[in-house]
Amino acid sequence: xxxxxxxxxxxxxxxxxxxxxxxxxxxxxxxxxxxxxxxxxxxxxxxxxxxxxxxxxxxxxxxxxxxxxxxxxxxxxxxxxxxxxxxxxxxxxxxxxxxxxxxxxxxxxxxxxxxxxxxxxxxxxxxxxxxxxxxxxxxxxxxxxxxxxxxxxxxxxxxxxxxxxxxxxxxxxxxxxxxxxxxxxxxxxxxxxxxxxxxxxxxxxxxxxxxxxxxxxxxxxxxxxxxxxxxxxxxxxxxxxxxxxxxxxxxxxxxxxxxxxxxxxxxxxxxxxxxxxxxxxxxxxxxxxxxxxxxxxxxxxxxxxxxxxxxxxxxxxxxxxxxxxxxxxxxxxxxxxxxxxxxxxxxxxxxxxxxxxxxxxxxxxxxxxxxxxxxxxxx
Numbered sequence: 001x002x003x004x005x006x007x008x009x010x011x012x013x014x015x016x017x018x019x020x021x022x023x024x025x026x027x028x029x030x031x032x033x034x035x036x037x038x039x040x041x042x043x044x045x046x047x048x049x050x051x052x053x054x055x056x057x058x059x060x061x062x063x064x065x066x067x068x069x070x071x072x073x074x075x076x077x078x079x080x081x082x083x084x085x086x087x088x089x090x091x092x093x094x095x096x097x098x099x100x101x102x103x104x105x106x107x108x109x110x111x112x113x114x115x116x117x118x119x120x121x122x123x124x125x126x127x128x129x130x131x132x133x134x135x136x137x138x139x140x141x142x143x144x145x146x147x148x149x150x151x152x153x154x155x156x157x158x159x160x161x162x163x164x165x166x167x168x169x170x171x172x173x174x175x176x177x178x179x180x181x182x183x184x185x186x187x188x189x190x191x192x193x194x195x196x197x198x199x200x201x202x203x204x205x206x207x208x209x210x211x212x213x214x215x216x217x218x219x220x221x222x223x224x225x226x227x228x229x230x231x232x233x234x235x236x237x238x239x240x241x242x243x244x245x246x247x248x249x250x251x252x253x254x255x256x257x258x259x260x261x262x263x264x265x266x267x268x269x270x271x272x273x274x275x276x277x278x279x280x281x282x283x284x285x286x287x288x289x290x291x292x293x294x295x296x297x298x299x300x301x302x303x304x305x306x307x308x309x310x311x312x313x314x315x316x317x318x319x320x321x322x323x324x325x326x327x328x329x330x331x332x333x334x335x336x337x338x339x340x341x342x343x344x345x346x347x348x349x350x351x352x353x354x355x356x357x358x359x360x361x362x363x364x365x366x367x368x369x370x371x372x373x374x375x376x377x378x379x
Contacts, residue, residue, distance in 0.1 A: 065168025070275025273301030
């Protein structure tokens with residue numbers, strides 16, 4: 001079944017890319033986008049007029065989200081933010097909707113990490129929650145589509161800070177901070193809502209945010225029309241810029257780690273299943289890794305053995321012995337590639353901020369936090 005769904009996912013992506021400029025298809029997609037617009041506007045109004053209720057929990061709630069589908073770097077920022085609060089002495093919980101998590105949400109909240117141990121395997125948790133649990137072992141990680149329910153469970157476990165990973169459109173839970181990420185590669189995609197474009201909401205929704213983070217600023221600059229849109233809807237908002245630095249690559253089916261000096265000029269194949277594969281390829285090129293070819297799978301792709309065979313076949317075709325993937329992909333292929341005749345590597349990425357103390361700038365309501373005797377003060 002998984003193999004069939006994977007093939008369907010890849011085939012759908014190919015069909016869309018092949019026919020995305022087709023006039024008739026675009027008319028149909030535009031009609032569907034209008035329907036999407038009406039539904040999302042209706043939903044927002046229902047919350048605005050208190051017909052649908054927003055719940056306020058006794059914790060400091062920070063949402064990390066975006067306007068588009070696909071990757072903008074939300075998860076690395078959520079990890080950075082969790083570490084920031086942990087260093088201040090807070091009990092932090094990261095709440096995920098659990099996209100592609102293999103469990104029944106009706107069964108209740110799924111605990112991925114209790115802040116001491118990872119208590120759920122990757123297949124049940126999904127890629128991003130499992131990656132977060134590995135990167136921030138002292139944080140609670142919980143999954144449920146109902147983030148209010150997940151937040152209540154986290155508070156019972158002692159959390160006083162709740163971080164919503166991909167939470168901008170989740171209006172049911174009140175948040176103290178509403179941080180939106182925009183990817184410099186395509187901050188507003190093609191300007192169209194789903195399904196004609198990748199926008200979940202119109203850019204005017206930025207006025208609901210409390211701060212904006214623009215990612216990949218070192219490799220891609222915003223175009224004039226994108227800057228104009230941003231200026232129109234970011235009045236009074238704190239804007240921070242980030243980039244991603246490659247520190248090293250670590251072996252997935254080998255115990256070696258290679259530094260930037262080691263990988264300079266390395267010939268390799270790149271493979272990824274993320275929302276913005278172009279940014280991944282550009283990062284490798286920036287660090288002078290010679291990517292001879294690449295395979296871009298759909299975001300959150302569920303790899304199987306045959307996909308590993310496809311990667312190794314491509315590597316043999318180009319007579320290279322190294323395949324590089326993202327850390328998110330590494331979690332999913334770790335067990336599959338152990339016997340592969342090619343070395344698989346994952347990238348170790350660091351978030352680089354353009355300003356000092358960025359979270360002190362971004363978090364407008366941090367003074368609302370109640371400090372315990374073990375909590376350090378903000379500087």
